[in-house]
Every structure is written in C-alpha cells, then in structure tokens.
Amino acid sequence: MRAFISSLALILSALPGLAFEIEEHVQFPAANQTDELRVISTADADLFTPFITAFQALNPGVAVDYYVVSSSEIMVALQDEGERFDLAISSAMDLQIKLANDGLALPYRSGATGSLPEWARWRDRVFAFTQEPATMVLSRADFADIDLPRTRQELITALRDHPDRFRGRIGTYDVRESGLGYLFATQDGRTSETYWRLAQVMGGLQTQLYRGSSDMIEDVASGRIAVAYNVLGSYAQVREDLHDRIHIIAPEDFTTVMMRTVLIPANAETPEAAGRFIDHLIETAWTEGGGRFAFPGITPARLSENASLRPIQLGPGLLVYLDRLKRRQFIEEWEAAMVQPG
C-alpha cells in the first residue's frame, strides 16, 4: 500500500488561501479516485499512516488528504474559517465536544458506532477511538541516582530535593498554545490540588513550555530536559528507539486519560466516505489491539485494570473550561504558578 503513498510535508507552512496554520500536509492518492477525504487532525502523520493505508486497502478509490494542525487550529479552520473538511480528528476532547455542541458536526450512525460504549460517543457525532494516558517522561540519566517518582507528590519531592539538577530542565505543555495541554492541565487542576503545588514548584524551576508531546520526548531523550510532565504516553510508547534513555511513568495517584475523537464536520462534502473511515477507525481500535497500531484501542478491561486511570468524560462538562472567563482565570492562575520570573 505504501507504493500508493506520495508524501509531501509542508512543515509549518500555510497553503495559499488557508488562514489556519498547517504543521504537515500528506496526500494519500488513490489509483481510480472516486472520493476524496480531507482530514484535519492533530495526530502526527507518521503515527496515523497505518490507519489510512489500511483504510485505503479496504476502500480503493478513496484519496486521503491529511492535514496536521494543532487542536486550536481545528477550531479556527472549522469554526472561524468554515473550511471544508470531511473528518476532524483531535486529542482536544473539549474542542470536539464544543464543535458538536455548537452544531458544527454531522450525526453518524452505523453498526460500528452502535457498538461503542455509551461513554465513548457523544450525540452520535463525536466518537472516541483511543484512550491515551498523560504520562511523565523522565530521563534515565538524570534519575539514575534518584528514586523514580511514581506520583506527583514524589515528583514534587524529587524536584525540591535537586533544584540545581532540574532548573530549566523541566518541560510541559504551554496551555496557552496547546489545546491538549490546556485539557490536561484543567483536568489535573479539577482532580487534585497537587497539580497546583507541582505547578508552583515547576514554575520556580523555570519550566520550558512546549507545543507538542513529540518535542518533549525527544528533548528528554537528548538530555536537554530531564522531566516532561503531561506527555502523551502513546507518543512515548511508540518511540522504542528512545526507550533506553527515557522512563515513561503513569502517575499512580491519578492518570488522566484522553480519548482521541473523530467527528464529521458540518460542511463535509463526502460524509458517506467519512462515515466509512470512522467505522474503520473504531473497528481497528477495538479489534486490532495495541500491537499493530500506535494508538491503543478502547477496551473496558483496560479501564478496570487500573483504578488510578481517570478517563476524561465526553460531555457538556468539558465546555466549562472553554468559557472565556473561566479560561482567562485558569490561564492567569497557571501563568502565576508556571511562568515565574527566573
């Protein structure tokens, strides 16, 4: 299948006429094209390619135009610009819910969506197909002589005990830039006060702010930073080449679990093919298991295995932190804690 793929990456460049910022654009042409799926997604193209090639094997004739953007740019593209996309795949569950709630998503029902548990779909518009934990990624070198922290409290202790080692070498999402980072931070803050204490400590040590998980993982591996907090576990898990240099730790006090979701935007032109793609995503995630694809599928067993896993619930509650005033207050508080003059 890879023979059909011609990849062209336009990193951090905008196509003419598109007002939103595109990080990567990959085309998966079809031999006898009948449909074209324009996909806007937050998932890195190389992580998502296996899904698309498997889909094209089953649906020859469907070309896929894959745009990688940040989660907030999906909102810009769909809500503000009214761009035409057939699928929106995002890790920012709150923004996906908002799109559906505001009427910018089309309903879709099929046998596959019907098989999803109640908590993995919302309004027959938003469908979850992965569950990915927010983890701490630690550098093996820097934690060689320190007990590995298993909880946030232990991380706070480790940071406080070795301020010189970690000063300027902690990374986390810039919640002002990253929708997923904001989602993780707000859920952390909602779940436990420990988050704010950790933020204070991190802020005091001049934490580096990032826009994506991949950069944090690579920086931990390269030794540029020693601790990355709230990194997507799924991204870290697939970087097997780095596993000898990093620890991936799901905090045992609680691990926030994000569900990657897909929806069909209201102005989709090929919603029928988009529906087939959703079916494919759900079926793959449910039946293939974690081995073959980068994204672990949703199984109820995975949730009950570990009581500290706290999946973020799909629902109107996610709209709360998108409130203008609420967001402003949260960011003010976050900045006060995290961005301290060094």
Add this chain to the structure above:
Amino acid sequence: MWPFRAPGSIRLRLTLQLLTGAAVMALVLFLIVYSFARQIGAESQDRILSASATSILDATTVQSGNISVDIPYSAFTMLDNSVDDRVFYRITQDGDGLTGYDDLPSARQDQGTGPAFDTVTYRGEELRIATLTRRVSVGGTPTRIDVTVGQTRDAQADVLARILRMTVLLGFGFFAASALLAILAGRSTAASLSRLAESVSRRGPQDLRPVVAEVPSEMRPLVTSLNSLIARLSAALTRTEDFIAEAAHRVRTPLATVRAHGENTLRRVSKEENRVSLREMIRAIDESSRAAGQLLDHAMVSLRADQLELSPVALRPLVADLVDRLRPVAELKDMDLRFEVSEEQEVMGDTILIQNAVRNLLDNAIKYAPPETPIDVSLTREGAGATLTIRDQGIGFPATGADALTGRFARGENATGVIGSGLGLTIADEVARAHGGTLTIANIEGGPGACVRLSLPLR
C-alpha cells in the same frame, strides 16, 4: 353506525356499547398518563436547568471591582444525559454579554427573582432555557447579572417517546381486556335470553305449563307476561274444545229427535203431498245434521292439527272398524263395501284425526256412488308410506279442477241433488297435511268411478 342506535341484536348492542366505553376510557387514560408524563418531564428538565443556572450564579463574585464568573464543572455535567443534549449558556451584566453564547436569548422574567423558563428555537433546534437574575453591587453601583442556561430537548423527547409507547401499549391492553369482558358480558346476556327461548321452544305442543327457567331479574317480567299469556291461551283452548263438544251435543241430539218425529209422522200421514213435504223436511234435517257433524269434525281437525300429538296408530283395525260401522249405511243403497288388506300398516299420528279423515272419505264414497255398485277399500304399503285407496264406480270427479274440491265448502258441479256440505275432502286433506302425508283424488282411467288415495308416512 352509531352504536347506541338499537341494532338487531341485544348482544351486539351491549358489546358495542361496552366497547365504545372501553375505547373512550382507554383514550382518556392514555391522554392523562401522557400529559402527566410530559409535564413531569418538562418540570424535571426545568429543575435541572434552574439548578445549573443557580450554581453558576453562586460562583459569580465581585473581585476587585470586576464581576468574576467561575463556572463550576458540575454546572454542565449535571446536564449530561443519555442522549447527550446540547448545552448553551450566557451570562450578562446589565444586558451586556460577559461570557457564553452571545446570541442566546434569555427567558423573559415577569416578576420576582425566581427562575424564568422559556422554549425557544436556537441554532435550528428547540431549546428549553432557564434564566436566573441576581443583583450585585460593584463598587457601590447596583448591577444586574443574568444567567441563562439552555438545553435541547432530545432526552425529553426520547423519554416521551418511550412513555408514549408504553402508554399506547397500556391503552391497548386496557382496551383489549375491556373488549374481552364486553364480549363475555354480551355473550352471557344473550345466553340467558336464548336459554329462555330454548326452554320455551323445546316444549311439546300440548305443554302449556308455566315457564320456570332460571332467568336474570330483569327478564322476570317477560317470563311473567309469557306465563300469563300461556295461561290465557290454555284457558281459551280448553273453552274452545268444550264449546265444540257442547255444540256437537246440542245440535245433533235435537236434530235426531226432530228426524225421529218426522219419520213417525211420515208413517202416519197418507196424503201424498204431505208425505212429499215431510220427506223434504227429513232430507233437510239429514243435511243439517250432517253439515253440523262435518263442521264440528272440521273444527276438531283444525284444532288438533295445530297441536298434533303423535302416537303409533295401527291402520288395519281403525279402517276395519269404520268399514264395519258404515256397512249398514252402504247396504241401504245395496252397495258392497269391501275391505282388503294384506299386512298391518302402522303410522305415527293422531287416531281421532285419522278416523275422521277415513270416515269422511268412506262417507263421500257411499254418498256419491250410485246404488248397487261396489266400493273397494284397500290398505297397501307404497314406499315409505301407507296408502288407503277407496275406489267407487260412481260419477267420478268433474273433469276440470279435481284438486279444487279439497277447498272448503267446494262441491263438484255434478254433485247436485246429493246431501253434502263440501267439507269431507277438506277434512281428509287437512289431516293428510298435518301428518306430512298427501291426499290425491282422481277418476279411474277408462271406466266410471273415482279413486281417492290417502297416504300417510309409515312409523
């Protein structure tokens, strides 16, 4: 068809009335339950919307001269439901949007500070909204905060649809149960009527006892009337029979006396013209006596034929006895009355009626046949019937309209000069019919004389 318009059947009418009642009740039940459920559904949504708005309003504070709204997470999660209704909200300060969906309308508040509710169309969907207002003071200036929370009504519609299905089932179940009861009620009512009808129609013709069937109290007047009718009918019948017997006695006896006197006088009178008169008189008396007898016979036949009481009748002794009794009369005209019979024939019938019929037929034969001719009487079996055949060598029946002679008082046009009332054949015919038999009259082919055949079904 309007069911209360009396149709032909009580059962049908009763069943239709009960069914209509059941349908109306089921409909009323359905409407009450459905509107109640609808109201409860709307109220519960209003309560949740109101609670959500309240929790937002409670999180609205004034911080260093500014309005601060810290929407609690639960304010929206409490609105989460199984069908994932869409949620919208808006917070305004003195009508200016602070946060939320700026184009969301708010519910008009008429009075007080209680929550106001409204149903609006927003973004193409029907939305239930609740608006709460609170006045706060910002730096000494009173300001008004409005919180509006809205939610689509899919969950409510979903619940309503389920309740609707259940209520429809309930209504149909109720109707079906009522319909079953209605049919049973109709059947049992009709059954008591048909029991009565059966007990009346099952009785024998002579059974004029009062009806004693068990009937519902409503039908007792009917039974009472019926019994009183039976009693009157029974009395009338008894009176008629008594009258017939009495009349036979009263008419025949004096006529016999008069005739005896006439005969005596005739013997004593020698003057030829007086004798002629007396003979005329005796002849008239005979005619009257005979007519009276036949009239009474006919009345008796009519009466008994209406309430035929069947018993086995052996025809041979019956006919033989009558032949013996009439032989003296026949010998007066020098006629030979012969009776041939090969075997016994037994029929089901009324002895008195059959006697009457046979006597009248024999009487006719003797009367209308010329003197010194034989009359042959035979009893044979023909198929499923016993046939009595009487042949004479008389004038026979008129060529035209032999059948018309069985009519009442009809006499053959060739029968003038012979005493007769014209009732003889009528009586025989009525007896034959009452027994399911036939009377056929014909002239003997190729010779003088008539042939009368009375056929009665064998036992």
